[in-house]
Amino acid sequence: MIRHIMTLTVNDLAVSLKNKTLFLIIFIPFFVFVSLKLVDRTDGDFKMMNIGMVKTQSVEPVVLNALESADTIFNIHRVSHEEEGRRWLKEKKIDGLLLQSENEHMGFVLVVLKKESLVCLSMVESFAALQKAAEGRGTNWLVDIQAVQEGGIQKQTLPTWILMLVLLVSFIIMPAQVAEEKEKNILVALLQTPMREIEWLVAKIMSGMILIVSSVVFLHLIGQFRPGHALSYMAFLLVGSFCFSSYGVFLGFLCRNQASARTLGVIFYLPHLLPSALSDFSHKLTAIAPFVPSYPFYESIKAILLDDGSLSTLYPAWFNLLFVGLLTLFFAYRLMQRRWLM
Numbered sequence: 001m002i003r004h005i006m007t008l009t010v011n012d013l014a015v016s017l018k019n020k021t022l023f024l025i026i027f028i029p030f031f032v033f034v035s036l037k038l039v040d041r042t043d044g045d046f047k048m049m050n051i052g053m054v055k056t057q058s059v060e061p062v063v064l065n066a067l068e069s070a071d072t073i074f075n076i077h078r079v080s081h082e083e084e085g086r087r088w089l090k091e092k093k094i095d096g097l098l099l100q101s102e103n104e105h106m107g108f109v110l111v112v113l114k115k116e117s118l119v120c121l122s123m124v125e126s127f128a129a130l131q132k133a134a135e136g137r138g139t140n141w142l143v144d145i146q147a148v149q150e151g152g153i154q155k156q157t158l159p160t161w162i163l164m165l166v167l168l169v170s171f172i173i174m175p176a177q178v179a180e181e182k183e184k185n186i187l188v189a190l191l192q193t194p195m196r197e198i199e200w201l202v203a204k205i206m207s208g209m210i211l212i213v214s215s216v217v218f219l220h221l222i223g224q225f226r227p228g229h230a231l232s233y234m235a236f237l238l239v240g241s242f243c244f245s246s247y248g249v250f251l252g253f254l255c256r257n258q259a260s261a262r263t264l265g266v267i268f269y270l271p272h273l274l275p276s277a278l279s280d281f282s283h284k285l286t287a288i289a290p291f292v293p294s295y296p297f298y299e300s301i302k303a304i305l306l307d308d309g310s311l312s313t314l315y316p317a318w319f320n321l322l323f324v325g326l327l328t329l330f331f332a333y334r335l336m337q338r339r340w341l342m
Contacts, residue, residue: 001168004195008203009210012177016211025211029165029219047319049123050075052085052094059100063108063141066130073126086111090307091286095119107143108143115147149303159302160277163294165215170244171269172262173253174208178252179261188342197336201329203251208245213237224304232311233304239318243325250328253335 051067053059055078055157067074077094079085085097089111096119101107110127112120125254131141181187190200216237219225227233251268255261276298289295296317303309311318 001196001199004199005203005206006057008195008200009206012203012207013210015177018209025169025215026218029161029215029222032111033219033222035300037297048075048096049073049096049119049126050077051123052079052088052097054079054082054085054099055088056081057100063133066134070126070130089113097122100140101143108141109144109146110142111146113147115145118191120145154223155305158219158223158305159298161219162216162301163277163298164273166212166240166244166297167221167269167273167294169208169212169215170248171272173211173267174245174248175252175255175261175265176258178204178249179255179258182252182255182342183257185342188339197333201333201336205242205245205250205329208248209238209241212241212245227305228308229304229310232309232314233301235311236297236300236304236321237312239321239325240301243293243297243321243328246325246329246332250332250335253332256341293321 024084051074053076077088079088079097082097085094085099088094089097090113092113095112099109099111100291101109110120111125112123124145127142128140162331178187181190187200191197220227222237247268248265251264252261255264272292272294275285276295277300279286279289279295300309300314300317303314
């Protein structure tokens with residue numbers, strides 16, 4: 001059984017090299033890396049800034065009055081505690097969180113997503129202007145600036161590019177490979193040998209996992225991105241590649257030929273990519289995204305890469321991906337047993 005699986009896996013990788021799939025896997029991360037280098041710039045548009053303040057913390061009247069009077073610049077949101085404010089900050093409901101300093105009586109700590117952002121610079125300049133108007137040359141109100149997420153746009157958008165690579169292999173490449181073997185009667189011929197259905201399925205999923213992991217690792221190498229929790233990151237990358245490779249094989253069995261497989265793959269590709277990738281920018285998509293299997297993978301990868309998350313706190317998402325992978329594998333196995341559209 002192991003020999004059959006290894007032989008089929010090597011054959012699938014050789015076919016991927018012959019039909020230029022491996023070249024595509026190498027080109028896409030390189031294209032992503034170049035694109036990120038070209039677009040790594042700050043936005044120039046000004047917008048009204050949302051500031052979060054903890055309800056229970058005491059604020060000097062002069063500071064509070066200055067903030068409330070600047071209603072064309074700041075929009076104040078009250079949060080129950082610091083953890084809620086940081087969560088709102090990550091969800092982009094607010095632009096900054098103002099916390100009372102433990103060392104300075106009238107000093108505040110400004111918590112932002114990124115120190116390098118234009119929003120952070122605008123808030124610092126606005127606070128300085130308010131302080132000058134209220135007190136003249138008094139002690140600075142802002143004594144420290146803390147960033148929730150470190151890094152530029154390359155690191156911030158890395159989870160989206162990883163999701164794109166995973167879904168590209170799973171929904172564009174894998175269904176077409178399965179449909180090709182069905183269309184050319186290769187799969188029927190293989191099933192007439194001593195090989196069993198489960199061996200073919202495991203080999204096909206292993207080849208998909210190798211393609212996915214190779215593309216993501218190559219992206220990390222050329223971009224020099226290093227995850228904080230490498231073991232947790234690899235655990236999610238492996239279970240995600242298994243889940244979506246199995247998903248792609250299942251989609252391939254629903255099609256009779258390569259053309260229909262590519263069409264069906266794109267139909268599934270976009271709904272799995274866009275809601276998850278754009279959930280940071282839309283509250284409506286944030287409500288819709290949890291209903292697609294790609295969202296647990298995307299949120300977990302983002303939590304590990306940007307928020308120092310680990311498997312110990314993200315295990316429900318890990319089991320969710322494993323369940324979807326096993327479920328789609330079972331469906332693919334049943335379709336294969338029935339020789340669906342063969």
